[in-house]
Amino acid sequence: DAKTTQPPSMDCAEGRAANLPCNHSTISGNEYVYWYRQIHSQGPQYIIHGLKNNETNEMASLIITEDRKSSTLILPHATLRDTAVYYCIVREIYGGSQGNLIFGKGTKLSVKP
Amino acid sequence: GAVVSQHPSRVICKSGTSVKIECRSLDFQATTMFWYRQFPKQSLMLMATSNEGSKATYEQGVEKDKFLINHASLTLSTLTVTSAHPEDSSFYICSARSSGGYNEQFFGPGTRLTVL
Numbered sequence: 334d335a336k337t338t339q340p341p342s343m344d345c346a347e348g349r350a351a352n353l354p355c356n357h358s359t360i361s362g363n364e365y366v367y368w369y370r371q372i373h374s375q376g377p378q379y380i381i382h383g384l385k386n387n388e389t390n391e392m393a394s395l396i397i398t399e400d401r402k403s404s405t406l407i408l409p410h411a412t413l414r415d416t417a418v419y420y421c422i423v424r425e426i427y428g429g430s431q432g433n434l435i436f437g438k439g440t441k442l443s444v445k446p
Numbered sequence: 447g448a449v450v451s452q453h454p455s456r457v458i459c460k461s462g463t464s465v466k467i468e469c470r471s472l473d474f475q476a477t478t479m480f481w482y483r484q485f486p487k488q489s490l491m492l493m494a495t496s497n498e499g500s501k502a503t504y505e506q507g508v509e510k511d512k513f514l515i516n517h518a519s520l521t522l523s524t525l526t527v528t529s530a531h532p533e534d535s536s537f538y539i540c541s542a543r544s545s546g547g548y549n550e551q552f553f554g555p556g557t558r559l560t561v562l
Contacts, residue, residue: 342497379551434492
């Protein structure tokens with residue numbers, strides 16, 4: 334079972350920031366937080382990952398709370414092409430079967446003009 | 447990011463036939479490959495994990511004799527759906543991870559299988 338909880342859907346206006354929350358209250362010290370997204374009928378696309386510090390790349394920013402029990406993915410200026418299902422996944426860093434990516438239901442983000 | 451390809455992108459077959467799907471890592475060596483299945487309006491479900499040169503590890507409930515996985519090289523894994531039936535119709539997605547970049551895992555574009 335997925336170890337994360339996400340809202341099933343969210344709307345965002347084009348050009349505005351999209352803030353996608355994720356709860357992972359049972360995360361352990363050796364688990365990363367990963368974000369992927371899946372545009373309709375395509376394979377998942379890696380967005381970003383982090384352990385405990387906030388991270389930023391060309392696609393998004395990841396804010397992880399100090400207790401690591403929740404995180405927020407921020408798309409700073411959402412476009413229509415960002416409409417997708419966003420998956421928050423926790424994954425062990427030491428490998429083995431617990432290092433596999435297990436997908437939950439994700440959040441369907443709809444960016445509207 | 448690294449590129450993972452799948453072939454074919456879509457396939458339609460008759461019930462009872464076997465279908466082979468190829469997954470290739472194009473610009474890195476994939477020591478571990480994964481196969482997922484996704485039914486309409488559902489999330490991805492991990493079917494099996496394979497390491498190059500070893501037998502695949504199947505998730506609970508996935509029939510290893512029906513879904514044959516071969517990971518014979520560091521850039522190629524194949525999934526063969528044997529004696530396909532309409533209930534096997536799904537979106538099959540492979541994923542690849544290199545040994546050098548443990549935190550990096552990339553996905554293929556998926557293969558849409560329709561069994562008539």
